[in-house]
Amino acid sequence: MARITSNTQRALAVAGSATVVALALSACTSGGDTGADAASDTLKLWHYESADSAMGVAWAEAIEIFEDETGATVEFEEKSFEQIRSTASQVLNSDEAPDIMEFNKGNATAGLLASQGLLTDISDAVAEHGWDDKLAPALQTTARYDEDGVMGTGAWYGIPNYGEFVTVYYNKDAFADAGLDVPTTYDEFVDVLDAFAAQGITPLAEAGLEYPLGQLWYQLALSKADRQWVNDYQLYENPVDWNGEEISFATETLAQWVDAGYISKDVSGIKAEDAGVSFINGSAPIFVSGSWWYGRFVSEIDGFDWGVFSMPGSDLSLGSSGNLWVVPERAANKDLAYQFIEITMRPEIQALIGNNGGLPVAADEADITDEKSLELIQAFNAVNEVDGLSFYPDWPTPTFYDQLVAGLQEVVNGTKTPAEVQEQLGAEYEDYAGDFR
Incomplete structure (x- = not known):
């Protein structure tokens, strides 16, 4: 069997019949918004969590807080996992790209898009907001990718807020x-x-x-x-x-x-x-x-x-971490995307994830009031304390x-x-x- 030797070939192996467009885009930073839509006060957000899931409940609250604090409007579209997976390469290379979206972690998914230049290097935003200090080492692994799209080192291309x-x-x-x-x-x-x-x-x-x-x-x-x-x-x-x-x-x-x-x-x-x-x-x-x-x-x-x-x-x-918040390279409002990520990492949103059956990455156990949820979170935290997550x-x-x-x-x-x-x-x-x- 011939070896897979290019990102395009790897994409075909992962996406099957989906059309994959790999472009050599210019390097970017995690800085402010660019382009004609930079002044827009709308955050275009995609994710595929159901409304009654732990993440769905918590992120709905995060949207309300975001709109109240920023004065911006969130244009939310619930997509299926398969919709995002199979069309990501085309959509992210178009003007239809959202400002922020949930995407699957790993070499063959987020790593692939990062290596194709379709995701924003958010390393500056990570440093500014201190998100790295809130994530255990194994949780950081799936958020960073090298130039070949291999996780664990290199720039930050996403942030998980659950595990x-x-x-x-x-x-x-x-x-x-x-x-x-x-x-x-x-x-x-x-x-x-x-x-x-x-x-x-x-x-x-x-x-x-x-x-x-x-x-x-x-x-x-x-x-x-x-x-x-x-x-x-x-x-x-x-x-x-x-x-x-x-x-x-x-x-x-x-x-x-x-x-x-x-x-x-x-x-x-x-x-x-x-x-x-x-x-x-x-x-x-x-x-x-x-x-x-x-x-x-x-x-x-x-x-x-x-x-x-x-x-x-x-x-x-x-x-591992859960799926990632990623910011497409062609996002119109990157700074708003970073503000939204920051809200999802706050203690009150992390507690909502935990009290609704999810595994928050940065919650205070004292904020978890559901006894059964606390049992799971304590078990997860014990694994992270010894750097035990192994993918x-x-x-x-x-x-x-x-x-x-x-x-x-x-x-x-x-x-x-x-x-x-x-x-x-x-x-x-x-x-x-x-x-x-």
């Missing part, structure tokens, strides 16, 4: 009925899985048809990894040993857990929704998945008490999600050995990542 991470959800009632305590070591975690399996209960809600199984695989690798390994895997700092301890442990453990009855033998045909529902209805007592499920569990679980704990034996966890397994290449899903299905079905799958995944990974070293 996300993967944790262990557990059924407290099921644990109590089985006489089990929350495990604090990896061996104790395996003992818990074994105890449920001995009772004829498949302990782990899992999905091999979509993302959850790959995230569990990556979490197992992280339990043997350190920050340098994460940087090598995600940021291409050094070659990754696909037969090393980290990946070998993860792949071999998945196969063992299926054989031991900890994961259903039918996992290859199970979707994420089905896995989540099996936890909601009490069929499976443990679910390793993301904070994006938390609000739904609060709303839908009424038959048992539940909680969360970090994966025992690992200081590293899957997760997601499919991020390194635009096509790695599908490749990882297919490879792990081979492992759990027994159609390929862990070593064979690792060799295959390693070749696919290196075919892309090798271009950045």
